[in-house]
Amino acid sequence: MEAISSMSLPDLDESVLPMFKVERVQLQFSISSDFVAAQVANNVLILALSTGRILRIDLDSPGDIDDIDLPKRPQDIGLIRHMFLDPSASHLIITTTLGENYYLHTQSRQPKALSRLKGVRIETIAWNPSLPTASTREILIGASDGNVYEVYIEPSNEFYRREEKYLKAVYKIPDAAITGLWIDLISYRPDGRTVLISTSTRLFYFAGRIGRPGQEGSGSIFSRLFETETPTIHEVPPDSKPVPTTLTVSPNPPEGVSAHGHEGERYYAWLSAQGVLYGQLRTNAAFPSQGIFNNSKMLRRDKIPASQSVTGRKRPTLDPIAGILLTQWHLLSFVEGRIVATQRLDEKIVYDQVVLESGEKMLCLVSDQEKNTYWLFTTQEIYEIVVTDEDRDVWKVMLAAQRFDQASQYARSPAQKDAVATASGDYLIKKKQYLEAASVYGKSSRSFEQVALTFIDHGEQDALRKYLLTKISTYKKAYVMQRIMVASWLVEIFMSKLNSLDDTITTKAQLTEGSNTAETKDELGSIQREFQDFVSKYKTDLDRKTTYDIISSHGREQELLAYATAIDDSNYVLSYWIQRERWQEALDVLKKQTDPEIFYRYSSVLMTHVATEVVDILMRHPDLNPRKLIPALLNYNQDGSIPLARNQAARYLNYCINQLQSTHPAIHNTLISIYASHPSPSEAALMSYLSAQSLNAKPLYDTDFAFRLCIQHSRVQSAVHIYSSMGQYSSAVDLALKHNQIDLASSVADRPTDTDPAQRKRLWLAVAKKVISQQDKGSIKTALDFMKRCDLLRIEDLIPFFPDFVVIDDFKEEICSALESYSRSIAALDVEMDASAATAESIKKDIKQLNNRYAIVEPGERCRVCQLPLLSRQFFVFPSCQHGFHSDCLGRKVLEGSGLTVRGRIRELQASIARGGRREREARELDALVAQQCILCGDYAIKQIDEPFVSETDDHDEWAI
Numbered sequence: 001m002e003a004i005s006s007m008s009l010p011d012l013d014e015s016v017l018p019m020f021k022v023e024r025v026q027l028q029f030s031i032s033s034d035f036v037a038a039q040v041a042n043n044v045l046i047l048a049l050s051t052g053r054i055l056r057i058d059l060d061s062p063g064d065i066d067d068i069d070l071p072k073r074p075q076d077i078g079l080i081r082h083m084f085l086d087p088s089a090s091h092l093i094i095t096t097t098l099g100e101n102y103y104l105h106t107q108s109r110q111p112k113a114l115s116r117l118k119g120v121r122i123e124t125i126a127w128n129p130s131l132p133t134a135s136t137r138e139i140l141i142g143a144s145d146g147n148v149y150e151v152y153i154e155p156s157n158e159f160y161r162r163e164e165k166y167l168k169a170v171y172k173i174p175d176a177a178i179t180g181l182w183i184d185l186i187s188y189r190p191d192g193r194t195v196l197i198s199t200s201t202r203l204f205y206f207a208g209r210i211g212r213p214g215q216e217g218s219g220s221i222f223s224r225l226f227e228t229e230t231p232t233i234h235e236v237p238p239d240s241k242p243v244p245t246t247l248t249v250s251p252n253p254p255e256g257v258s259a260h261g262h263e264g265e266r267y268y269a270w271l272s273a274q275g276v277l278y279g280q281l282r283t284n285a286a287f288p289s290q291g292i293f294n295n296s297k298m299l300r301r302d303k304i305p306a307s308q309s310v311t312g313r314k315r316p317t318l319d320p321i322a323g324i325l326l327t328q329w330h331l332l333s334f335v336e337g338r339i340v341a342t343q344r345l346d347e348k349i350v351y352d353q354v355v356l357e358s359g360e361k362m363l364c365l366v367s368d369q370e371k372n373t374y375w376l377f378t379t380q381e382i383y384e385i386v387v388t389d390e391d392r393d394v395w396k397v398m399l400a401a402q403r404f405d406q407a408s409q410y411a412r413s414p415a416q417k418d419a420v421a422t423a424s425g426d427y428l429i430k431k432k433q434y435l436e437a438a439s440v441y442g443k444s445s446r447s448f449e450q451v452a453l454t455f456i457d458h459g460e461q462d463a464l465r466k467y468l469l470t471k472i473s474t475y476k477k478a479y480v481m482q483r484i485m486v487a488s489w490l491v492e493i494f495m496s497k498l499n500s501l502d503d504t505i506t507t508k509a510q511l512t513e514g515s516n517t518a519e520t521k522d523e524l525g526s527i528q529r530e531f532q533d534f535v536s537k538y539k540t541d542l543d544r545k546t547t548y549d550i551i552s553s554h555g556r557e558q559e560l561l562a563y564a565t566a567i568d569d570s571n572y573v574l575s576y577w578i579q580r581e582r583w584q585e586a587l588d589v590l591k592k593q594t595d596p597e598i599f600y601r602y603s604s605v606l607m608t609h610v611a612t613e614v615v616d617i618l619m620r621h622p623d624l625n626p627r628k629l630i631p632a633l634l635n636y637n638q639d640g641s642i643p644l645a646r647n648q649a650a651r652y653l654n655y656c657i658n659q660l661q662s663t664h665p666a667i668h669n670t671l672i673s674i675y676a677s678h679p680s681p682s683e684a685a686l687m688s689y690l691s692a693q694s695l696n697a698k699p700l701y702d703t704d705f706a707f708r709l710c711i712q713h714s715r716v717q718s719a720v721h722i723y724s725s726m727g728q729y730s731s732a733v734d735l736a737l738k739h740n741q742i743d744l745a746s747s748v749a750d751r752p753t754d755t756d757p758a759q760r761k762r763l764w765l766a767v768a769k770k771v772i773s774q775q776d777k778g779s780i781k782t783a784l785d786f787m788k789r790c791d792l793l794r795i796e797d798l799i800p801f802f803p804d805f806v807v808i809d810d811f812k813e814e815i816c817s818a819l820e821s822y823s824r825s826i827a828a829l830d831v832e833m834d835a836s837a838a839t840a841e842s843i844k845k846d847i848k849q850l851n852n853r854y855a856i857v858e859p860g861e862r863c864r865v866c867q868l869p870l871l872s873r874q875f876f877v878f879p880s881c882q883h884g885f886h887s888d889c890l891g892r893k894v895l896e897g898s899g900l901t902v903r904g905r906i907r908e909l910q911a912s913i914a915r916g917g918r919r920e921r922e923a924r925e926l927d928a929l930v931a932q933q934c935i936l937c938g939d940y941a942i943k944q945i946d947e948p949f950v951s952e953t954d955d956h957d958e959w960a961i
Helices: 223-228 392-400 404-410 412-432 435-441 450-456 461-474 478-508 517-537 545-553 557-566 568-577 583-591 594-609 611-619 624-637 648-658 665-677 684-693 703-712 714-726 727-740 741-751 759-772 777-787 795-800 808-850 887-897 900-915 919-930 939-946
Strands: 021-025 035-041 045-049 052-058 065-069 080-085 091-096 101-106 122-126 137-143 147-153 166-174 181-187 189-198 203-211 234-235 245-247 268-272 275-281 297-300 323-326 330-335 338-343 349-354 364-368 374-377 382-387 875-878 882-887
Touching: 021 338, 021 349, 035 080, 035 364, 035 374, 035 887, 045 080, 052 203, 080 122, 091 122, 137 181, 137 382, 137 648, 181 245, 181 268, 189 223, 189 245, 189 919, 203 223, 245 323, 268 323, 268 808, 275 330, 297 919, 323 364, 330 450, 349 887, 392 404, 392 412, 404 412, 412 435, 435 450, 435 461, 435 703, 435 808, 461 478, 478 517, 517 557, 545 557, 557 568, 568 583, 568 594, 583 594, 583 611, 594 611, 594 624, 611 648, 624 648, 665 703, 684 714, 703 714, 714 727, 882 887, 887 919, 887 939
Parallel strands: 122 181
Antiparallel strands: 021 382, 035 045, 045 052, 052 065, 080 091, 091 101, 122 137, 137 147, 147 166, 181 189, 189 203, 203 234, 245 268, 268 275, 275 297, 323 330, 330 338, 338 349, 364 374, 374 382, 875 882
16 A cells, blocks of 8 residues: 655645644732642632642633632641642642642632541542532542542531541552543443553553442442453553653543544543553443553654754753643643644654753643643743644645545645545545545546546546536536536436446346346436436536437437426427327326416317316416417317216316406307307206306307307207397297297296386287197187286287187187176276275365465464564464474574585575565575475474484583483
8 A cells, every 4th residue: 555645745734823832821910939739620720839828710710819728737737749620620639748638619718628538648530520510429539559549529518527428449559659540431331431540550441330329429339340340451661760650631522523533532641661652542332441552552752852952962861751641633742841742643743842941840731621721830830832723734644544534524625625535536546446536536626637538548437427427516606618518428428328238238248247137227227317316406507409419319218308307398298298198197297387388289189188187287277378278178179979067178168267257258159169069959058157147247258159159059048048138039039939949938028027018018929829820729728828827918919810710619718707807997997087086176175275274373472493573574384383483594494404405496596586586486486495394393303303402502501400
């Protein structure tokens, strides 16, 4: 395998900030004492001073500082030796040089002594992986005597209650101090844990189940793990000189990011005499402990270059590494006053910076597991190792190791991704993995011609097709010409491939060794589906004429249909299915159409074969112009064997008339033509339509056209109805009688209203003449009974129609009945005349009495309107009721209660009299209008019934009760 050197790759990193930078931290206050211990977690910085004071600083608000003192003086308990802070910064354990240990909760400023841990020299602590905040829950403590203790610490405000719920020694490493501890969860097992324990020469790895006590904090849970599981051990020979040793674990990856390529996996690093052993903690693996150290790497001290002296020469001896930290991708080492960052993937040094001058010593090197920050402390200074985009070069390392998928994952800029794709494609071509290379090359900037020729030279048409599909997906929409050319080439390649597969199936030949016809058919179906997906996705990039020509030149009808369907070429698709008489498929296409021209073009042929379904579709498109569908409807109607009840043309026209309210005569005339020309003798459908149209003020059909059709097809009842609708009752009766339809003629003769009884009588006489002419001598009685259907006919009207030879005895009874009827009528007229004479005489008497009417007006009589004496001016008195009014008072009241016409006439007469007109005649007319009736007894009084008794001008107090 030919390796790719990351050093040969172009510098495609656009970042300007350095990946690592050490910055001195300047506190906002001065500290006179030296630092003896320090910790950082969750953006909380804790400093321990030589005076025994502890400073707790929230880095999010540096001005918020807690100044904490231990319960006793340093002279009594010793100096602070170590501090251990959990990743959430909720729990702090402090240990002193005299073996005193204290616990401080984040919400407290009073450290509490851990009495059960008195005398235990704590070297390291493994915090509970669930990171509880109220209590520590189960944690492991490593001591200098080789013991591993399990302890549960819960803060309490009770004076006599211990902070530790329990303390138990769960493991012992003889003759060695515990230098590092780590606990982690096993992802697939709720009760599974992994424990990493380090000494100066050995590294222990446990993986297994923990115990389950009845109640939380009631007993040890790690005892079972250490008792039942056998650890995996990595051991190094001891060094003749004491060297620093420590265990560190990579911090949590940023939220939602898998920094190591495997979500949730961490890396460990163990500093020993041989160097730094580092590897992956496989908590997601089925057997986490198997091969954990076999897959680890050792970074030896000699791989880190020696420091240079003042003169520029390298130091003859190498000092051991004093401290280490793991970032997401790098190993930070403190050696000889320098911070050295080594990429853990390829062990290349990416940063080497002197931080401390000669003579300065490091106090500690710590990391914030939650916030991914890194810190270096001396007794006087604080430094932060700022890390910026440390994964910027990961893609180069992955690419150099030919791990192309990971390299593509970490490549950021388009140039970086292109470099990965190009190198990956070249590698796959050398491995003859052409299909895989096609996908990769399609996303690279490698010359289009070079890649295409490579596949053509090797005869890899499938790879070429895949490359072109990938390439066209990368072109922007603005690259119109490129997209069209590549898409057209792809169509040609698809057609060639399909023809090749068809030929193989036809000849039953094998394509390659181990292939058979069934497999070829499967491949053919797959390529057809791929082509359909292609034309659906890139139909806008295909030139219609060119594509049709390419596919047609290969004789691929099915692919032509697929392309036409994709570009919504409904004309081609419908023609295709209609030519093959695949009516259901044609209907499925028609259902999706919105262009009216499609319906007009194909409705004729479809109506002939699937009329019901076509009409269903047409009725779902009210926007169509029904007049353009009339040829299709008439063509369908040529088949006279279809009953009118199932006639789809009539059904659609009725829908247009009744639902769409179509008023165009062509629609109505076409429906009449269908009804009239149908071979069925029944006129029910046509009469139903004509009856409905008779409700309109003017029929919407052409009456002349309809009448001619009815006469042509012997639709007498309908023709008579048309005559009647035009008011031509005489012609209607004649037509009905001409065809011997007496009942029809009778129904028409009854249609003239009572306002024209003469016409009605004439019509009935015509009907009677026809009836009488059809009766022989023995049926005169029947003709006379028919006469009774019309009250206007008399026997004398019918006598002229009877033959001369008819004997009077045949209708003697009718004549007698008529004479008796006349006698009764004459007697009734005599009675009416006598009553009229008596009425006239009574009227004469009343007229005479009118001349003698009078009324007595008393001297004190008052006007009924103004209440002033009636005799003071001109007045009116009504004899029937004896009410009197002044002329002007009566006139005013009449004006108020009269209508506009009477009121206007009264004012005209008053104005004319005032001008001196014909006073006598106009005065009489005015008096007649004003004094027509008493305003207290006549209509005027009735009209005032809704007026209130008390008006606005009256004194309301007079009506008070």
